[in-house]
Amino acid sequence: xxxxxxxxxxxxxxxxxxxxxxxxxxxxxxxxxxxxxxxxxxxxxxxxxxxxxxxxxxxxxxxxxxxxxxxxxxxxxxxxxxxxxxxxxxxxxxxxxxxxxxxxxxxxxxxxxxxxxxxxxxxxxxxxxxxxxxxxxxxxxxxxxxxxxxxxxxxxxxxxxxxxxxxxxxxxxxxxxxxxxxxxxxxxxxxxxxxxxxxxxxxxxxxxxxxxxxxxxxxxxxxxxxxxxxxxxxxxxxxxxxxxxxxxxxxxxxxxxxxxxxxxxxxxxxxxxxxxxxxxxxxxxxxxxxxxxxxxxxxxxxxxxxxxxxxxxxxxxxxxxxxxxxxxxxxxxxxxxxxxxxxxxxxxxxxxxxxxxxxxxxxxxxxxxxxxxxxxxxxxxxxxxxxxxxxxxxxxxxxxxxxxxxxxxxxxxxxxxxxxxxxxxxxxxxxxxxxxxxxxxxxxxxxxxxxxxxxxxxxxxxxxxxxxxxxxxxxxxxxxxxxxxxxxxxxxxxxxxxxxxxxxxxxxxxxxxxxxxxxxxxxxxxxxxxxxxxxxxxxxxxxxxxxxxxxxxxxxxxxxxxxxxxxxxxxxxxxxxxxxxxxxxxxxxxxxxxxxxxxxxxxxxxxxxxxxxxxxxxxxxxxxxxxxxxxxxxxxxxxxxxxxxxxxxxxxxxxxxxxxxxxxxxxxxxxxxxxxxxxxxxxxxxxxxxxxxxxxxxxxxxxxxxxxxxxxxxxxxxxxxxxxxxxxxxxxxxxxxxxxxxxxxxxxxxxxxxxxxxxxxxx
Amino acid sequence: xxxxxxxxxxxxxxxxxxxxxxxxxxxxxxxxxxxxxxxxxxxxxxxxxxxxxxxxxxxxxxxxxxxxxxxxxxxxxxxxxxxxxxxxxxxxxxxxxxxxxxxxxxxxxxxxxxxxxxxxxxxxxxxxxxxxxxxxxxxxxxxxxxxxxxxxxxxxxxxxxxxxx
Ligand code: SF4
Ligand code: SF4
Ligand code: FES
Ligand code: FES
Numbered sequence: 001x002x003x004x005x006x007x008x009x010x011x012x013x014x015x016x017x018x019x020x021x022x023x024x025x026x027x028x029x030x031x032x033x034x035x036x037x038x039x040x041x042x043x044x045x046x047x048x049x050x051x052x053x054x055x056x057x058x059x060x061x062x063x064x065x066x067x068x069x070x071x072x073x074x075x076x077x078x079x080x081x082x083x084x085x086x087x088x089x090x091x092x093x094x095x096x097x098x099x100x101x102x103x104x105x106x107x108x109x110x111x112x113x114x115x116x117x118x119x120x121x122x123x124x125x126x127x128x129x130x131x132x133x134x135x136x137x138x139x140x141x142x143x144x145x146x147x148x149x150x151x152x153x154x155x156x157x158x159x160x161x162x163x164x165x166x167x168x169x170x171x172x173x174x175x176x177x178x179x180x181x182x183x184x185x186x187x188x189x190x191x192x193x194x195x196x197x198x199x200x201x202x203x204x205x206x207x208x209x210x211x212x213x214x215x216x217x218x219x220x221x222x223x224x225x226x227x228x229x230x231x232x233x234x235x236x237x238x239x240x241x242x243x244x245x246x247x248x249x250x251x252x253x254x255x256x257x258x259x260x261x262x263x264x265x266x267x268x269x270x271x272x273x274x275x276x277x278x279x280x281x282x283x284x285x286x287x288x289x290x291x292x293x294x295x296x297x298x299x300x301x302x303x304x305x306x307x308x309x310x311x312x313x314x315x316x317x318x319x320x321x322x323x324x325x326x327x328x329x330x331x332x333x334x335x336x337x338x339x340x341x342x343x344x345x346x347x348x349x350x351x352x353x354x355x356x357x358x359x360x361x362x363x364x365x366x367x368x369x370x371x372x373x374x375x376x377x378x379x380x381x382x383x384x385x386x387x388x389x390x391x392x393x394x395x396x397x398x399x400x401x402x403x404x405x406x407x408x409x410x411x412x413x414x415x416x417x418x419x420x421x422x423x424x425x426x427x428x429x430x431x432x433x434x435x436x437x438x439x440x441x442x443x444x445x446x447x448x449x450x451x452x453x454x455x456x457x458x459x460x461x462x463x464x465x466x467x468x469x470x471x472x473x474x475x476x477x478x479x480x481x482x483x484x485x486x487x488x489x490x491x492x493x494x495x496x497x498x499x500x501x502x503x504x505x506x507x508x509x510x511x512x513x514x515x516x517x518x519x520x521x522x523x524x525x526x527x528x529x530x531x532x533x534x535x536x537x538x539x540x541x542x543x544x545x546x547x548x549x550x551x552x553x554x555x556x557x558x559x560x561x562x563x564x565x566x567x568x569x570x571x572x573x574x575x576x577x578x579x580x581x582x583x584x585x586x587x588x589x590x591x592x593x594x595x596x597x598x599x600x601x602x603x604x605x606x607x608x609x610x611x612x613x614x615x616x617x618x619x620x621x622x623x624x625x626x627x628x629x630x631x632x633x634x635x636x637x638x639x640x641x642x643x644x645x646x647x648x649x650x651x652x653x654x655x656x657x658x659x660x661x662x663x664x665x666x667x668x669x670x671x672x673x674x675x676x677x678x679x680x681x682x683x684x685x686x687x688x689x690x691x692x693x694x695x696x697x698x699x700x701x702x703x704x705x706x707x708x709x710x711x712x713x714x715x716x717x718x719x720x721x722x723x724x725x726x727x728x729x730x731x732x733x734x735x736x737x738x739x740x741x742x743x744x745x746x747x748x749x750x751x752x753x754x755x756x757x758x759x760x761x762x763x
Numbered sequence: 764x765x766x767x768x769x770x771x772x773x774x775x776x777x778x779x780x781x782x783x784x785x786x787x788x789x790x791x792x793x794x795x796x797x798x799x800x801x802x803x804x805x806x807x808x809x810x811x812x813x814x815x816x817x818x819x820x821x822x823x824x825x826x827x828x829x830x831x832x833x834x835x836x837x838x839x840x841x842x843x844x845x846x847x848x849x850x851x852x853x854x855x856x857x858x859x860x861x862x863x864x865x866x867x868x869x870x871x872x873x874x875x876x877x878x879x880x881x882x883x884x885x886x887x888x889x890x891x892x893x894x895x896x897x898x899x900x901x902x903x904x905x906x907x908x909x910x911x912x913x914x915x916x917x918x919x920x921x922x923x924x925x926x927x928x
Contacts, residue, residue, distance in 0.1 A: 171825035176834040179892065183834075187827055409823075 005078035007032060007053070014074035019044060021051050021069040033069045033082060034091055034120040036098070036205050037157040041167060041263040044070040048098065048157050050124065052090040053080045066090055088125055095126035098155040101135045101180070102206075109153070110214065111207035113221040117155065120205075136180050144191025145690040146198055146271060148212045151183060155206055160184050163196075163203045167264070169388045169406070170194035184208070191694055195381045195679035198270040199263075202253060213271055213690050214243075214251035227571040228255060228642035230560050231269040232317070232475040232553040233682045234380040236260060236361070237562030237645075238269050242554045247577025247598055249276050249554055257644065259360035260562075266381035272685030276552045276576070280537035281687075283578070283601055286547040294602060297548060301531060302616040304503050305333055311492050311501035314339040315509040316349065316474035317683055319558030320482060320567070320635065322606035326507050327483045328626035329610040332619040336501065338492040339480040341509055342516030344750050346489040347449035349481035352470045353656040355456050357647060358564045359439055359467035365389035367467075369438040371398045371428045373421050374446025375405065378677035380471035380563070383441055400424035402446075402674040403701070403738060404731040415733045418672045418752040419664070421446055422454050429458045429466075437465050444472040445675045445741060445751045449662040469563060473682040473741075475553075479561035482648075483630060486659050496524055506532045506540065507606055508550065513539030514683060514741060519718035519748035533604055536687055551576075551603040552684075559638050565648045571641035576601050669754035676701050676738035686742075700724035701738040703731075709759035712737065717748030723760065770807075770817040778806045782821065792822045796832060800839055809840035837891050842878065845886035847925045850904040851913070853890045856897035861914075865901055866890060868915055872922050886925045 002013040005020065014023035024032050025040070036048035051069040056079040066087060069080075081087065099121060106112055138151035161184055164170040172193045176183045186192070192200075200209035224243035231238040231252075238261040242252045252273050254265040275281070285297040304310055312330035314323040314337065323339055330337035340346035359367075365386035377384045387407065391397060397411030402418060414424050425440065432438045442455065452470060459468055474480070495501040504511075509532070511521040518539075521528075531546035535555075541547060554573040561567055577598045614623035639646050666672070680691045700712050711725050714737075724739065732738070737757065739747075749755060771779065782795075782802050789795035799818050804810055810818070810833055819826040833839045837850070851869065853862045866877060869888045873881035880887050896902035899911025905921065 172827055174827040174831045176831055178835050178837075187830055 003074075003076040005074055005076065005080065007080045008083045012074075018074045019070055020053060020072045020074050020078070020080065023074045024069070031119075031123055034095070034124040035070060036116070036120065036155060037159060038070040039159050039163075039203060039263075042159060042162045042203070044068075045158060045162070046071045048094070048155065050091065050094045050098070050120065052087055052094070053082055054084055054087045055080055091124040092126045095121050095124035096129065096131075099126060099129070100131050101137075101152065102155070103135070103152045105150075105153075109150070109207040110148075110210040110218055111153075115207065116205035117153075117207075138183060141185045142189040143186065143197075145693050146212055146267060147192060147200055148210045148215060149185065150208055150210070151185070153206045153208045154182075154184060156182050157205060159203045159205065160200050160209060163199060163264075164194060166392075167385060167388060168194050168196040168199070169384065170196070173197075195266050195268070195384070196264060198267045199254075199265065202264075211251055211270075213274065217248060217250045219245050219250065224250060225574055227573045228569075229554055229573060230475070230562075230568045230570040231265065231272075232560070233268045233272045233473070233685050235470075235472045235475060235477050235563040236380045236382050237475065237560055237566065237568050238265055238382055239568070240265065240269060242273060242573045244554065244574030247575065247579075247600065249273055249574060249576075259362045259644070261361070261382055264382070264385060266679060267691065268381060268680055268682060268685045271691045272680075272682065272688045273552075273554065274689055274691065275536060275684045275687035276554070278537060278687040278689070281535060282537065282541060282547045282549045283603075284549055288545055297546060298612055298616055300546065301505070301613055304529075304531070305335075305505075305613060305617055307503070308333070308335070309500070309502040310335050311495055311504050312337040313341055313492070313504055313506040313509050313511065314480055314483075315507050315515075316340070316345075316472075316477040316480035318480070318508040318606060319476055319560055319570075320479035320638075321558055321631075322507060323476075323480050324483055324627065324630055325607040325610035326505075328623050328630065329614055329619075331626040332614055332623040333617070336488070336492045336495050338489040339484040340489045340515070341493075341506075341511035341521065342745075343487075343489040343493070344449065345516045346481065346484060346487075347658050347662055348444055348452065349472075349477050350484065350486065350656045350658050351449045351452040351456070351662075352444065352472070352563075353478045353481050353565070354653050354658075355452070355468055355470065356459065356653065357650060358469045360564060361386045363437075363467070364439050364441075364469065366393070366437060367439040368395050368436045369398075369428075369432055370395055370411075371400065371425065371438070371440045372405070372407070372411075372442075373425060373440065374401050374443030375403060375675070375677045376441040376443045376469070376471040377405065377407065378679050378681075379443050379473055381679045383469065383471060387441070398424075398428055400428075402733045402736050403676065403729060408731075415731070417733050417736055418446065418674045419666060422451050422664075425451075425455055425458060429462055432462065432466070434463060438462070439466070440468045442468065442470050443675075443677070444470050444477075448664065448750060448752050449658070450664040451752075453661055471563070475562075476560040478563070478565060478648075479559070479567075481656060482561060482634060493520065496528060499527070502527065503529045503531065506530060506534075506544075508534050508536075510534075510536075510538040510540045510683065512543050514745045516745050516750070517717075517748050518746050519716050519720075522720075523718050533606060533609060535603070536684060538683075548609065549601070549603050551605050555603060556605045557641070561648070562645075565653070566645040567635065567638055567648070568645040569639050569641045569643065576603065664752060666752055667754045669756045670735075671702075671737045671755055671757055672735055673744060673749050673751055673753050673755055674736050674738040675741045675744060675751045677741070681740060681742075697727055698725070698740075699727040701727045701729045701732065702736065703734045704728040706734060707759050708761060710762050711760040713758035713760055714747055714755060716746065722747065770813050774803075774806055778802055786821060793824050793828075796822050796824060796829065797836075800829075800833065804840060809843050811841075815841075837889065843880060845880045845882070845884050847886040847906055848904075849886060849888045849906075849921065850891035850894075851888065852892070852894045852896070852900070852902045852904075854893035854897075856893070856900040857902055860900035862901050865913070865915065865918060869918060869922070872919065882926050886922065 004011045035051040037045045053069045056064045140149040140151045161175045164173045201211040229240045239255040239257040241255040314326045399411045400414040530544040532544040533548040533550045535550045535552045559569045577600045614620045785795040785798040819829045875881045894902045896911045903913040
């Protein structure tokens with residue numbers, strides 16, 4: 001039997017520990033009591049004074065009194081009233097006060113259509129304005145490319161600063177002044193520095209903070225189509241709700257998932273979607289940069305496949321079923337398939353999948369001891385929120401890394417070279433007090449396959465409840481490794497090396513660019529023809545003979561496997577369309593009734609392309625057989641969009657252990673190589689303009705005082721020399737060069753390897 | 764343009780020692796922030812941006828946090844002030860007792876808006892939150908000393924005496 005209290009005579013159930021407002025909101029009753037400063041993730045503050053209810057005590061000693069619902073613990077039998085005139089007066093009066101300085105600019109305010117202030121003002125019953133004096137006004141700040149500020153709309157609920165400082169640990173945003181001159185902002189104009197700044201647009205209940213990127217193609221929220229989607233920018237798999245209209249993706253908002261992202265998104269997840277409108281995005285079929293029709297492209301591919309010299313390349317950026325379709329098509333043609341173009345990445349993915357099920361982000365928030373290895377929080381930014389939550393609960397944090405991190409001031413530091421991670425993990429595990437819930441957050445590339453392997457062995461000896469989370473930027477790392485057999489990447493490369501494969505049919509992959517080992521592919525690019533299906537203008541796309549336009553994540557449906565081993569489905573949100581300002585009779589017979597001419601763009605979902613190719617090649621039956629066989633064998637039940645997701649069974653995980661245990665081999669050289677990550681860097685987000693305008697300066701990072709040089713010259717595995725300006729980073733480990741992962745891939749080196757450098761001095 | 768390091772150079776060594784003592788005695792360095800700001804303001808007259816950064820560095824606080832305090836407490840000055848400082852309360856009781864006209868009168872006499880330095884550095888006048896002298900409204904702080912019943916005549920006399928020195 002659940003306990004109840006009463007509001008205006010209605011029974012309201014509640015959970016122990018809830019306050020009255022919380023219990024009402026949990027029931028979806030968000031109009032019973034107006035409120036502003038309460039937010040489920042931020043808790044109660046009692047600042048806005050809007051959520052009044054009248055309490056009738058059960059004794060005769062106390063008179064009935066008006067109290068704040070967000071500060072009143074729910075208890076059984078509580079008698080509460082809002083339908084009496086003094087409560088109504090209170091609601092309306094507070095609302096009038098909050099509206100006293102509010103500008104009447106609703107027609108041009110982006111909050112319109114989702115404005116909590118509008119809803120609550122109407123609910124609270126404020127109709128007539130009595131105050132006649134001038135309104136207080138502020139000068140708003142320029143806060144960078146992601147968030148707009150219109151400070152005059154503020155009602156001082158403090159939600160923004162509580163989120164920014166307390167939840168996200170941001171240090172460049174605060175609350176200034178007192179009395180009626182309270183200002184929420186930065187010390188000076190300038191871009192917000194937190195990787196979670198975009199959430200301000202969602203936590204602010206008014207139009208002070210709005211989404212600047214959405215603003216550029218703004219339509220009222222009620223004009224947007226939306227669907228349950230999954231963030232494609234790292235392996236956490238945060239749940240999202242993209243919004244699109246008239247063939248255009250306009251924004252991404254968070255979608256509640258209790259165990260992953262209950263309320264927030266990182267800025268990569270919110271703004272990374274802008275890659276879908278990058279000006280070099282492939283929209284049409286092209287053969288050596290000549291536009292061709294879809295049929296011609298299919299004929300060509302079918303011919304190539306018939307010649308029997310094709311190898312298939314999948315990708316951890318494509319979803320589970322797309323990789324599966326690629327594998328099934330390869331099978332139907334008896335051709336080699338690999339999900340990874342770099343054996344190192346394949347071994348890494350398989351080692352990660354072989355780990356026991358990782359704790360959820362909610363469980364991470366309850367950890368008592370946390371070890372962070374490398375830049376895990378830059379790779380999968382939303383890991384930071386549960387870590388901050390655990391710190392607020394008193395968790396002890398250890399940070400082992402080459403580079404300084406944003407959390408350095410909260411934990412015990414261990415600065416190390418890339419070869420030190422495994423020891424740091426071992427020491428931490430040995431020192432873990434029994435009975436303490438411990439979690440290790442590791443950056444995948446800092447550890448590499450060998451490091452993850454050791455981590456799995458270490459974890460076997462740890463008490464149950466100790467979890468390992470490995471952060472990686474690919475949204476479907478596990479899902480790509482899922483259908484991979486051990487060593488297939490090596491076999492595909494061997495087939496190419498000996499000339500058995502002369503054509504590569506690649507899916508959302510960038511072997512010539514950032515996928516891990518560009519030199520191998522560069523050296524073979526003259527003898528290897530590449531057909532690439534992708535939505536990004538990558539290095540490989542430039543080099544591909546045949547370009548096939550692919551639907552981006554919000555434009556197709558699919559399933560990703562996240563870091564926990566959780567399958568999550570995403571639905572199609574919209575179909576992209578192009579606008580022609582004038583009617584062109586050669587393209588369509590009749591112009592759209594309004595708005596010029598809209599032409600829906602024909603983009604491939606990889607499965608459909610695979611099916612079309614199987615059909616043209618007369619292999620449809622064996623294609624379907626393979627497809628069904630793998631699907632039933634590995635993932636008989638996949639969740640639908642909006643479902644909380646389902647896990648791969650632990651028993652299956654052992655299957656991914658790799659045959660040859662990787663040994664760390666660093667080679668020789670003056671310097672150790674490490675990856676340098678920042679929160680906006682990921683294959684797709686790299687083409688999101690607004691986000692990239694915040695990227696840190698390019699170059700090679702190293703500790704101060706290690707060289708007098710201005711730049712470093714490094715030689716790639718295929719003998720190409722690259723020049724990197726030097727960026728000194730205070731507090732970084734000595735003898736290490738840190739480069740963005742795409743640069744490491746370009747050189748053909750992996751983090752943890754050693755290299756010699758030529759130093760270029762000032763002229 | 765000075766920097767946080769040159770702030771340290773500008774401080775008399777006795778002030779530096781005192782700041783360090785406060786930082787040492789505080790349970791956490793952050794806890795010493797109000798003393799640090801007070802000492803800096805005493806020594807330098809007001810807290811400019813570089814001094815603010817210096818205070819942040821000394822206490823290990825983010826500069827935003829220091830500015831949150833500075834902007835909240837009206838006793839902290841973020842702009843240069845005159846040799847004398849008059850703070851006139853404009854909270855509820857004093858407002859009812861005519862603080863508003865007092866402030867307007869002050870602006871007229873000084874010839875500058877509130878917060879600006881008047882009469883070639885002689886004095887500055889600032890509005891202030893409740894001084895806890897509500898029973899003797901209108902109230903003011905005259906160079907740090909609380910005064911009740913501070914009416915128009917008192918204002919005229921005070922500013923005249925300050926102007927001549
Ligand atoms: S800016 Fe928005 S969130 Fe912040 S206090 Fe004002 S109304 Fe609340
Ligand atoms: S943490 Fe990863 S999955 Fe979550 S919003 Fe950011 S990029 Fe997307
Ligand atoms: S929501 Fe209860 S006081 Fe603001
Ligand atoms: S209101 Fe002026 S002293 Fe209290």
